[in-house]
Amino acid sequence: MDLAAPPSLLPDSLRFRRHLHLGGEWTPPADTGLIDVENPSTGEPIGQVPAGSPADVDRAVAAARAAFPGWSAATPAERSAHLDRLHAALTARADDLARTIAVELGSPLKLATRVQVGLPLTVLRDHVALAARAPVEESIGNSLVVREPIGVVGAITPWNYPLHQVMAKLAPALAAGCTVVLKPSELTPLTAYLLFDAVTEAGLPPGVLNLVPGTGPVVGEALAGHPDVDLVSFTGSTATGARIMRLAADRIARVALELGGKSANVILPDADLATAVKVGVGNALLNSGQTCTAWTRMLVHRDRYDEALHLIATAVAGYRLGDPFDPVTRLGPLVSAAQAGRVRGHIDRALADGARLVAGGPDAPVPTRGHFVAPTVFADVHPDSALAQEEVFGPVLAVIPFADTDEAVAIANNSKYGLAGAVWSADTDAALAVARRLRTGAVDINGAPFNPLAPFGGYKQSGLGRELGVHGLAEFCELKAIQR
Numbered sequence: 001m002d003l004a005a006p007p008s009l010l011p012d013s014l015r016f017r018r019h020l021h022l023g024g025e026w027t028p029p030a031d032t033g034l035i036d037v038e039n040p041s042t043g044e045p046i047g048q049v050p051a052g053s054p055a056d057v058d059r060a061v062a063a064a065r066a067a068f069p070g071w072s073a074a075t076p077a078e079r080s081a082h083l084d085r086l087h088a089a090l091t092a093r094a095d096d097l098a099r100t101i102a103v104e105l106g107s108p109l110k111l112a113t114r115v116q117v118g119l120p121l122t123v124l125r126d127h128v129a130l131a132a133r134a135p136v137e138e139s140i141g142n143s144l145v146v147r148e149p150i151g152v153v154g155a156i157t158p159w160n161y162p163l164h165q166v167m168a169k170l171a172p173a174l175a176a177g178c179t180v181v182l183k184p185s186e187l188t189p190l191t192a193y194l195l196f197d198a199v200t201e202a203g204l205p206p207g208v209l210n211l212v213p214g215t216g217p218v219v220g221e222a223l224a225g226h227p228d229v230d231l232v233s234f235t236g237s238t239a240t241g242a243r244i245m246r247l248a249a250d251r252i253a254r255v256a257l258e259l260g261g262k263s264a265n266v267i268l269p270d271a272d273l274a275t276a277v278k279v280g281v282g283n284a285l286l287n288s289g290q291t292c293t294a295w296t297r298m299l300v301h302r303d304r305y306d307e308a309l310h311l312i313a314t315a316v317a318g319y320r321l322g323d324p325f326d327p328v329t330r331l332g333p334l335v336s337a338a339q340a341g342r343v344r345g346h347i348d349r350a351l352a353d354g355a356r357l358v359a360g361g362p363d364a365p366v367p368t369r370g371h372f373v374a375p376t377v378f379a380d381v382h383p384d385s386a387l388a389q390e391e392v393f394g395p396v397l398a399v400i401p402f403a404d405t406d407e408a409v410a411i412a413n414n415s416k417y418g419l420a421g422a423v424w425s426a427d428t429d430a431a432l433a434v435a436r437r438l439r440t441g442a443v444d445i446n447g448a449p450f451n452p453l454a455p456f457g458g459y460k461q462s463g464l465g466r467e468l469g470v471h472g473l474a475e476f477c478e479l480k481a482i483q484r
Helices: 054-073 076-092 094-104 109-132 164-176 190-202 216-224 238-249 273-289 302-317 337-352 405-413 428-437 469-474
Strands: 020-022 025-027 034-039 044-050 137-140 143-149 152-156 179-183 209-211 231-235 254-258 264-267 297-301 356-359 376-379 396-402 421-424 477-483
Touching (some): 020 054, 020 190, 034 094, 044 094, 054 179, 054 209, 054 216, 076 094, 076 109, 094 109, 094 190, 109 164, 109 273, 109 469, 152 164, 152 216, 164 179, 164 190, 164 231, 190 209, 216 231, 216 238, 238 254, 264 273, 264 405, 273 396, 297 302, 297 405, 302 376, 337 396, 396 405, 421 428
Parallel strands (some): 152 179, 179 209, 264 297, 264 421
Antiparallel strands (some): 020 025, 020 209, 137 143, 143 477
Protein backbone atom coordinates (compact mmCIF):
# COMPACT_ATOMS: atom_id res chain seq x y z
CA MET A 1 0.00 0.00 0.00
CA ASP A 2 1.44 3.36 -1.03
CA LEU A 3 0.77 5.82 1.76
CA ALA A 4 2.19 8.89 0.04
CA ALA A 5 -0.22 11.78 -0.45
CA PRO A 6 -0.76 12.91 -4.05
CA PRO A 7 1.91 15.52 -4.88
CA SER A 8 -0.72 18.13 -5.76
CA LEU A 9 -1.81 18.22 -2.11
CA LEU A 10 1.41 19.94 -1.08
CA PRO A 11 2.86 22.19 -3.78
CA ASP A 12 6.55 23.07 -3.72
CA SER A 13 5.63 26.61 -2.70
CA LEU A 14 4.49 25.21 0.65
CA ARG A 15 6.88 22.32 1.10
CA PHE A 16 10.10 24.28 0.62
CA ARG A 17 10.21 27.50 2.62
CA ARG A 18 13.40 29.49 2.99
CA HIS A 19 12.43 32.55 5.02
CA LEU A 20 11.43 33.69 8.49
CA HIS A 21 8.58 36.11 9.11
CA LEU A 22 10.00 39.13 10.96
CA GLY A 23 8.52 42.59 11.31
CA GLY A 24 5.79 41.86 8.79
CA GLU A 25 8.20 40.68 6.06
CA TRP A 26 9.44 37.34 4.75
CA THR A 27 13.11 37.65 5.69
CA PRO A 28 16.15 35.43 4.98
CA PRO A 29 17.56 33.71 8.07
CA ALA A 30 20.96 34.62 9.46
CA ASP A 31 22.33 31.15 8.65
CA THR A 32 21.78 28.75 5.76
CA GLY A 33 20.95 25.65 7.78
CA LEU A 34 17.78 23.73 6.91
CA ILE A 35 15.47 21.29 8.69
CA ASP A 36 13.99 18.38 6.74
CA VAL A 37 10.25 17.80 7.20
CA GLU A 38 9.12 14.19 7.02
CA ASN A 39 5.92 12.42 6.07
CA PRO A 40 5.50 9.98 9.00
CA SER A 41 3.16 7.81 6.95
CA THR A 42 6.05 6.87 4.67
CA GLY A 43 9.19 7.95 6.49
CA GLU A 44 10.20 10.04 3.49
CA PRO A 45 11.27 13.73 3.49
CA ILE A 46 8.68 16.04 1.96
CA GLY A 47 10.02 19.55 2.53
CA GLN A 48 12.43 21.89 4.28
CA VAL A 49 12.33 25.00 6.47
CA PRO A 50 15.10 27.19 7.86
CA ALA A 51 16.94 26.15 10.99
CA GLY A 52 16.67 29.37 12.95
CA SER A 53 19.45 30.70 15.14
CA PRO A 54 19.78 32.87 18.26
CA ALA A 55 20.53 35.80 15.95
CA ASP A 56 17.15 35.23 14.27
CA VAL A 57 15.47 35.18 17.69
CA ASP A 58 17.13 38.49 18.52
CA ARG A 59 15.71 40.06 15.35
CA ALA A 60 12.26 38.61 15.97
CA VAL A 61 12.10 39.80 19.57
CA ALA A 62 13.30 43.25 18.54
CA ALA A 63 10.50 43.42 15.94
CA ALA A 64 7.93 42.34 18.52
CA ARG A 65 9.24 44.86 21.05
CA ALA A 66 9.05 47.67 18.49
CA ALA A 67 5.46 46.72 17.59
CA PHE A 68 4.25 46.46 21.18
CA PRO A 69 3.50 50.13 21.95
CA GLY A 70 1.24 50.54 18.93
CA TRP A 71 -0.53 47.18 19.25
CA SER A 72 -1.10 47.50 22.99
CA ALA A 73 -2.56 50.98 22.45
CA ALA A 74 -4.98 49.82 19.75
CA THR A 75 -8.63 49.84 20.75
CA PRO A 76 -10.44 46.57 21.45
CA ALA A 77 -12.45 47.10 18.26
CA GLU A 78 -9.27 47.51 16.21
CA ARG A 79 -7.65 44.37 17.58
CA SER A 80 -10.88 42.42 17.12
CA ALA A 81 -11.09 43.54 13.49
CA HIS A 82 -7.55 42.32 12.83
CA LEU A 83 -8.35 38.93 14.37
CA ASP A 84 -11.53 38.74 12.34
CA ARG A 85 -9.56 39.26 9.11
CA LEU A 86 -7.10 36.58 10.21
CA HIS A 87 -10.00 34.21 10.86
CA ALA A 88 -11.33 34.84 7.35
CA ALA A 89 -7.91 34.26 5.79
CA LEU A 90 -7.43 31.01 7.71
CA THR A 91 -10.94 29.80 6.93
CA ALA A 92 -10.19 30.25 3.22
CA ARG A 93 -7.16 27.98 3.73
CA ALA A 94 -8.97 25.32 5.79
CA ASP A 95 -8.64 22.57 3.19
CA ASP A 96 -4.95 23.30 2.61
CA LEU A 97 -4.34 23.31 6.37
CA ALA A 98 -6.08 19.96 6.83
CA ARG A 99 -4.13 18.35 3.98
CA THR A 100 -0.86 19.76 5.30
CA ILE A 101 -1.49 18.39 8.78
CA ALA A 102 -2.47 15.03 7.31
CA VAL A 103 0.86 14.92 5.49
CA GLU A 104 3.35 16.31 8.04
CA LEU A 105 1.71 14.82 11.15
CA GLY A 106 -0.10 11.79 9.69
CA SER A 107 -3.45 12.75 11.17
CA PRO A 108 -6.34 11.13 9.24
CA LEU A 109 -7.88 13.75 6.97
CA LYS A 110 -11.27 13.56 8.69
CA LEU A 111 -9.66 14.28 12.07
CA ALA A 112 -7.41 16.93 10.57
CA THR A 113 -10.42 18.72 9.11
CA ARG A 114 -12.79 18.53 12.07
CA VAL A 115 -10.41 18.81 15.02
CA GLN A 116 -6.95 19.88 13.90
CA VAL A 117 -8.36 22.78 11.85
CA GLY A 118 -11.96 23.14 13.03
CA LEU A 119 -11.10 23.62 16.70
CA PRO A 120 -8.48 26.38 16.28
CA LEU A 121 -10.81 28.23 13.92
CA THR A 122 -13.43 28.10 16.66
CA VAL A 123 -10.89 29.34 19.22
CA LEU A 124 -9.91 32.25 16.98
CA ARG A 125 -13.56 33.13 16.34
CA ASP A 126 -14.18 33.17 20.08
CA HIS A 127 -11.25 35.55 20.56
CA VAL A 128 -12.59 37.90 17.91
CA ALA A 129 -15.46 38.42 20.34
CA LEU A 130 -13.26 38.45 23.46
CA ALA A 131 -10.92 41.03 21.93
CA ALA A 132 -13.84 43.37 21.28
CA ARG A 133 -14.78 43.56 24.94
CA ALA A 134 -13.81 46.61 26.95
CA PRO A 135 -10.90 45.92 29.34
CA VAL A 136 -12.03 44.63 32.72
CA GLU A 137 -11.60 47.20 35.47
CA GLU A 138 -12.46 46.84 39.14
CA SER A 139 -12.82 49.32 41.99
CA ILE A 140 -11.55 48.14 45.37
CA GLY A 141 -11.81 50.87 47.99
CA ASN A 142 -9.87 53.83 46.68
CA SER A 143 -8.06 51.70 44.05
CA LEU A 144 -8.83 51.22 40.39
CA VAL A 145 -7.54 47.79 39.35
CA VAL A 146 -6.79 47.49 35.63
CA ARG A 147 -5.39 44.79 33.36
CA GLU A 148 -2.65 45.64 30.88
CA PRO A 149 -0.93 43.45 28.24
CA ILE A 150 2.20 41.85 29.62
CA GLY A 151 4.41 42.65 26.61
CA VAL A 152 6.37 40.37 24.27
CA VAL A 153 5.35 36.71 24.35
CA GLY A 154 7.58 33.82 23.33
CA ALA A 155 5.27 31.02 22.15
CA ILE A 156 6.85 27.56 21.89
CA THR A 157 4.44 24.96 20.54
CA PRO A 158 4.38 21.17 20.00
CA TRP A 159 3.77 18.98 16.99
CA ASN A 160 0.68 17.00 17.99
CA TYR A 161 -1.88 19.74 17.26
CA PRO A 162 0.22 22.10 15.13
CA LEU A 163 -2.47 24.72 14.50
CA HIS A 164 -4.58 24.45 17.64
CA GLN A 165 -1.68 24.67 20.08
CA VAL A 166 -0.43 27.75 18.24
CA MET A 167 -3.85 29.39 18.17
CA ALA A 168 -4.44 28.73 21.88
CA LYS A 169 -1.48 31.08 22.49
CA LEU A 170 -1.62 33.56 19.62
CA ALA A 171 -5.33 34.37 19.84
CA PRO A 172 -5.44 35.40 23.52
CA ALA A 173 -2.02 37.07 23.38
CA LEU A 174 -3.10 39.26 20.46
CA ALA A 175 -6.52 39.91 21.95
CA ALA A 176 -4.85 41.09 25.16
CA GLY A 177 -2.57 43.49 23.26
CA CYS A 178 0.67 41.49 23.37
CA THR A 179 3.07 40.88 20.50
CA VAL A 180 4.40 37.39 19.77
CA VAL A 181 7.40 35.44 18.54
CA LEU A 182 6.40 31.90 17.57
CA LYS A 183 8.67 28.87 17.47
CA PRO A 184 6.63 25.95 16.09
CA SER A 185 7.77 22.35 16.39
CA GLU A 186 10.44 21.41 13.90
CA LEU A 187 8.46 18.22 13.17
CA THR A 188 5.36 20.06 11.88
CA PRO A 189 6.46 23.54 10.77
CA LEU A 190 4.63 23.69 7.42
CA THR A 191 1.32 24.36 9.15
CA ALA A 192 2.84 27.45 10.77
CA TYR A 193 3.91 28.72 7.37
CA LEU A 194 0.34 28.44 6.10
CA LEU A 195 -0.76 30.36 9.19
CA PHE A 196 1.70 33.16 8.42
CA ASP A 197 0.56 33.29 4.80
CA ALA A 198 -2.83 34.10 6.30
CA VAL A 199 -1.23 36.63 8.66
CA THR A 200 0.27 38.40 5.65
CA GLU A 201 -3.06 38.43 3.83
CA ALA A 202 -4.91 39.68 6.90
CA GLY A 203 -2.58 42.69 7.14
CA LEU A 204 -1.65 42.51 10.81
CA PRO A 205 0.66 45.39 11.77
CA PRO A 206 4.37 44.63 11.22
CA GLY A 207 6.04 42.87 14.14
CA VAL A 208 2.86 41.88 15.94
CA LEU A 209 3.43 38.25 14.95
CA ASN A 210 6.85 36.83 14.09
CA LEU A 211 7.93 33.33 13.05
CA VAL A 212 11.27 31.65 13.75
CA PRO A 213 11.33 27.90 13.04
CA GLY A 214 14.10 25.80 14.49
CA THR A 215 14.99 23.24 17.12
CA GLY A 216 14.25 23.45 20.81
CA PRO A 217 17.88 23.45 21.99
CA VAL A 218 18.70 26.38 19.68
CA VAL A 219 15.66 28.56 18.98
CA GLY A 220 13.56 27.41 21.94
CA GLU A 221 16.32 28.05 24.46
CA ALA A 222 17.20 31.42 22.93
CA LEU A 223 13.56 32.50 23.08
CA ALA A 224 12.91 31.21 26.61
CA GLY A 225 16.02 32.91 27.93
CA HIS A 226 15.75 36.16 25.99
CA PRO A 227 15.91 39.25 28.23
CA ASP A 228 13.25 41.10 26.22
CA VAL A 229 10.64 38.31 26.36
CA ASP A 230 8.13 39.07 29.11
CA LEU A 231 6.20 35.78 29.09
CA VAL A 232 7.10 32.34 27.77
CA SER A 233 4.06 30.24 26.86
CA PHE A 234 5.03 26.62 26.27
CA THR A 235 3.19 23.38 25.53
CA GLY A 236 5.14 20.14 25.60
CA SER A 237 6.87 17.71 27.91
CA THR A 238 7.22 18.25 31.64
CA ALA A 239 11.00 17.94 31.42
CA THR A 240 11.21 20.72 28.82
CA GLY A 241 8.76 22.82 30.85
CA ALA A 242 11.08 22.57 33.85
CA ARG A 243 13.99 23.68 31.66
CA ILE A 244 12.02 26.71 30.46
CA MET A 245 11.22 27.64 34.06
CA ARG A 246 14.93 27.60 34.88
CA LEU A 247 15.76 29.79 31.88
CA ALA A 248 13.01 32.27 32.75
CA ALA A 249 13.96 32.32 36.42
CA ASP A 250 17.20 34.21 35.81
CA ARG A 251 15.22 37.31 34.83
CA ILE A 252 12.06 36.57 36.90
CA ALA A 253 9.99 36.23 33.72
CA ARG A 254 6.49 34.81 33.71
CA VAL A 255 5.84 31.35 32.27
CA ALA A 256 2.64 29.59 31.24
CA LEU A 257 3.12 25.85 30.88
CA GLU A 258 0.77 23.19 29.51
CA LEU A 259 2.60 19.92 30.06
CA GLY A 260 2.01 16.19 30.35
CA GLY A 261 -0.94 14.12 31.41
CA LYS A 262 -1.96 10.65 32.53
CA SER A 263 -5.69 11.12 32.76
CA ALA A 264 -8.04 8.66 34.43
CA ASN A 265 -11.40 7.63 33.01
CA VAL A 266 -13.44 6.49 36.04
CA ILE A 267 -16.38 4.25 35.10
CA LEU A 268 -18.63 3.76 38.12
CA PRO A 269 -20.62 0.50 38.37
CA ASP A 270 -23.99 2.03 37.41
CA ALA A 271 -22.64 3.67 34.24
CA ASP A 272 -23.76 2.94 30.69
CA LEU A 273 -20.76 0.68 30.18
CA ALA A 274 -21.01 0.30 26.41
CA THR A 275 -21.05 4.05 25.86
CA ALA A 276 -18.38 4.74 28.47
CA VAL A 277 -16.03 2.21 26.89
CA LYS A 278 -16.69 3.33 23.32
CA VAL A 279 -16.07 7.00 24.13
CA GLY A 280 -13.18 6.15 26.45
CA VAL A 281 -11.36 4.11 23.83
CA GLY A 282 -11.93 6.86 21.27
CA ASN A 283 -10.49 9.45 23.62
CA ALA A 284 -7.46 7.32 24.48
CA LEU A 285 -6.68 6.72 20.80
CA LEU A 286 -7.43 10.23 19.54
CA ASN A 287 -4.68 11.45 17.22
CA SER A 288 -3.01 8.03 17.57
CA GLY A 289 -2.81 8.63 21.31
CA GLN A 290 -0.68 11.74 20.78
CA THR A 291 -2.94 13.90 22.92
CA CYS A 292 -1.98 15.30 26.32
CA THR A 293 -5.55 15.01 27.65
CA ALA A 294 -6.02 11.39 26.49
CA TRP A 295 -7.81 9.20 29.03
CA THR A 296 -5.01 6.64 29.07
CA ARG A 297 -6.07 4.95 32.33
CA MET A 298 -9.50 3.32 32.28
CA LEU A 299 -10.72 2.51 35.79
CA VAL A 300 -13.53 -0.06 35.92
CA HIS A 301 -15.40 -1.55 38.88
CA ARG A 302 -14.45 -5.19 39.51
CA ASP A 303 -18.05 -6.35 39.08
CA ARG A 304 -18.02 -5.18 35.44
CA TYR A 305 -14.34 -5.63 34.67
CA ASP A 306 -14.53 -8.68 32.39
CA GLU A 307 -17.48 -7.20 30.50
CA ALA A 308 -15.53 -3.99 30.01
CA LEU A 309 -12.48 -5.81 28.69
CA HIS A 310 -14.60 -7.57 26.08
CA LEU A 311 -16.13 -4.26 24.99
CA ILE A 312 -12.70 -2.63 24.85
CA ALA A 313 -11.22 -5.35 22.67
CA THR A 314 -14.18 -5.13 20.31
CA ALA A 315 -13.91 -1.36 20.08
CA VAL A 316 -10.16 -1.37 19.44
CA ALA A 317 -10.56 -3.93 16.66
CA GLY A 318 -12.49 -1.30 14.70
CA TYR A 319 -9.55 1.12 14.53
CA ARG A 320 -7.91 0.68 11.15
CA LEU A 321 -4.38 1.97 10.65
CA GLY A 322 -3.27 3.32 7.32
CA ASP A 323 -3.12 6.12 4.81
CA PRO A 324 -4.40 9.39 6.32
CA PHE A 325 -6.11 10.16 3.00
CA ASP A 326 -8.04 6.87 2.95
CA PRO A 327 -11.57 7.53 4.30
CA VAL A 328 -11.62 4.24 6.25
CA THR A 329 -8.43 5.03 8.19
CA ARG A 330 -9.04 5.80 11.86
CA LEU A 331 -5.43 5.84 13.12
CA GLY A 332 -2.46 7.36 11.39
CA PRO A 333 1.23 6.91 12.23
CA LEU A 334 3.13 8.36 15.13
CA VAL A 335 4.97 11.55 14.27
CA SER A 336 8.49 10.13 14.00
CA ALA A 337 10.58 7.00 14.23
CA ALA A 338 11.86 8.18 17.62
CA GLN A 339 8.32 8.62 18.95
CA ALA A 340 7.28 5.20 17.66
CA GLY A 341 10.35 3.69 19.30
CA ARG A 342 9.52 5.29 22.64
CA VAL A 343 5.97 3.94 22.53
CA ARG A 344 7.16 0.44 21.64
CA GLY A 345 9.52 0.67 24.60
CA HIS A 346 6.58 1.39 26.92
CA ILE A 347 4.72 -1.63 25.48
CA ASP A 348 7.70 -3.92 26.03
CA ARG A 349 8.14 -2.69 29.59
CA ALA A 350 4.46 -3.23 30.38
CA LEU A 351 4.74 -6.82 29.23
CA ALA A 352 7.86 -7.29 31.33
CA ASP A 353 6.04 -5.81 34.33
CA GLY A 354 3.31 -8.44 34.04
CA ALA A 355 0.44 -6.48 32.52
CA ARG A 356 -2.00 -8.65 30.56
CA LEU A 357 -2.17 -7.92 26.84
CA VAL A 358 -5.76 -7.56 25.64
CA ALA A 359 -5.26 -6.09 22.16
CA GLY A 360 -2.43 -5.00 19.90
CA GLY A 361 1.08 -5.38 21.24
CA PRO A 362 4.51 -5.63 19.63
CA ASP A 363 3.52 -8.41 17.20
CA ALA A 364 0.30 -6.86 15.90
CA PRO A 365 0.36 -6.16 12.15
CA VAL A 366 0.98 -2.59 11.00
CA PRO A 367 1.71 -1.02 7.60
CA THR A 368 5.20 -1.85 6.37
CA ARG A 369 6.08 1.81 5.72
CA GLY A 370 5.90 4.66 8.15
CA HIS A 371 5.94 4.99 11.93
CA PHE A 372 2.89 2.94 12.86
CA VAL A 373 2.14 1.33 16.23
CA ALA A 374 -0.95 -0.84 16.65
CA PRO A 375 -3.55 0.28 19.21
CA THR A 376 -2.66 -1.65 22.33
CA VAL A 377 -4.61 -2.41 25.51
CA PHE A 378 -3.30 -3.84 28.77
CA ALA A 379 -5.43 -5.19 31.62
CA ASP A 380 -4.51 -5.81 35.26
CA VAL A 381 -2.18 -2.82 35.24
CA HIS A 382 -0.79 -2.05 38.69
CA PRO A 383 -1.53 1.56 39.69
CA ASP A 384 2.13 2.12 40.61
CA SER A 385 3.60 0.56 37.46
CA ALA A 386 5.39 2.56 34.77
CA LEU A 387 2.47 2.14 32.36
CA ALA A 388 0.08 3.68 34.90
CA GLN A 389 2.45 6.48 35.86
CA GLU A 390 4.32 7.59 32.73
CA GLU A 391 2.91 9.47 29.75
CA VAL A 392 3.19 7.13 26.75
CA PHE A 393 1.90 9.55 24.09
CA GLY A 394 0.84 6.77 21.79
CA PRO A 395 -2.13 4.44 21.20
CA VAL A 396 -1.80 2.52 24.48
CA LEU A 397 -4.56 2.10 27.09
CA ALA A 398 -4.10 0.80 30.65
CA VAL A 399 -7.17 -0.81 32.30
CA ILE A 400 -7.24 -0.91 36.09
CA PRO A 401 -9.92 -2.47 38.35
CA PHE A 402 -11.26 -0.87 41.53
CA ALA A 403 -13.44 -2.11 44.39
CA ASP A 404 -15.24 1.07 45.46
CA THR A 405 -15.43 4.79 44.76
CA ASP A 406 -12.79 5.72 47.32
CA GLU A 407 -10.30 3.34 45.72
CA ALA A 408 -11.15 4.69 42.26
CA VAL A 409 -10.46 8.26 43.40
CA ALA A 410 -7.22 7.20 45.08
CA ILE A 411 -6.02 5.46 41.91
CA ALA A 412 -7.03 8.39 39.71
CA ASN A 413 -5.14 10.85 41.95
CA ASN A 414 -2.10 8.57 42.17
CA SER A 415 -0.19 10.50 39.50
CA LYS A 416 2.30 13.33 39.26
CA TYR A 417 0.04 14.71 36.53
CA GLY A 418 -3.39 16.34 36.74
CA LEU A 419 -4.51 17.57 33.34
CA ALA A 420 -7.85 15.93 32.52
CA GLY A 421 -10.14 13.06 33.38
CA ALA A 422 -13.62 11.63 33.14
CA VAL A 423 -16.36 10.15 35.31
CA TRP A 424 -19.30 8.00 34.16
CA SER A 425 -22.41 7.26 36.22
CA ALA A 426 -26.17 7.07 35.81
CA ASP A 427 -26.33 9.33 38.86
CA THR A 428 -25.00 12.72 37.70
CA ASP A 429 -24.82 14.01 41.28
CA ALA A 430 -22.62 11.07 42.23
CA ALA A 431 -20.45 11.68 39.16
CA LEU A 432 -20.12 15.36 40.07
CA ALA A 433 -19.08 14.41 43.61
CA VAL A 434 -16.31 12.20 42.22
CA ALA A 435 -15.27 14.90 39.70
CA ARG A 436 -14.81 17.36 42.56
CA ARG A 437 -12.45 14.93 44.28
CA LEU A 438 -10.17 14.45 41.26
CA ARG A 439 -6.99 16.54 41.39
CA THR A 440 -7.03 17.57 37.77
CA GLY A 441 -7.69 20.68 35.71
CA ALA A 442 -10.66 19.35 33.73
CA VAL A 443 -13.16 16.53 34.17
CA ASP A 444 -15.84 15.39 31.69
CA ILE A 445 -18.99 13.79 33.07
CA ASN A 446 -20.72 11.17 30.92
CA GLY A 447 -18.90 12.26 27.77
CA ALA A 448 -19.73 15.96 27.96
CA PRO A 449 -18.30 17.87 24.96
CA PHE A 450 -15.13 19.91 25.05
CA ASN A 451 -15.76 23.59 25.78
CA PRO A 452 -13.21 25.90 24.08
CA LEU A 453 -14.27 28.82 26.28
CA ALA A 454 -13.57 26.99 29.55
CA PRO A 455 -10.14 27.33 31.21
CA PHE A 456 -7.72 24.61 30.08
CA GLY A 457 -4.67 23.58 32.09
CA GLY A 458 -3.48 21.26 34.79
CA TYR A 459 -2.62 20.59 38.41
CA LYS A 460 0.72 19.33 39.69
CA GLN A 461 3.29 18.55 36.96
CA SER A 462 0.74 19.13 34.21
CA GLY A 463 1.64 22.79 34.20
CA LEU A 464 1.05 26.35 35.33
CA GLY A 465 -1.65 28.75 34.22
CA ARG A 466 -4.65 28.31 31.94
CA GLU A 467 -5.46 28.64 28.26
CA LEU A 468 -8.70 29.48 26.41
CA GLY A 469 -11.57 31.82 27.22
CA VAL A 470 -11.41 34.74 29.61
CA HIS A 471 -9.12 32.83 31.97
CA GLY A 472 -6.63 32.15 29.20
CA LEU A 473 -6.76 35.79 28.16
CA ALA A 474 -5.87 36.82 31.71
CA GLU A 475 -2.57 34.91 31.49
CA PHE A 476 -1.31 37.53 29.05
CA CYS A 477 -2.13 40.48 31.30
CA GLU A 478 -0.54 42.30 34.23
CA LEU A 479 -2.61 43.73 37.08
CA LYS A 480 -2.11 47.36 38.07
CA ALA A 481 -3.65 49.09 41.10
CA ILE A 482 -4.18 52.87 40.75
CA GLN A 483 -4.98 54.59 44.04
CA ARG A 484 -7.26 57.63 43.82
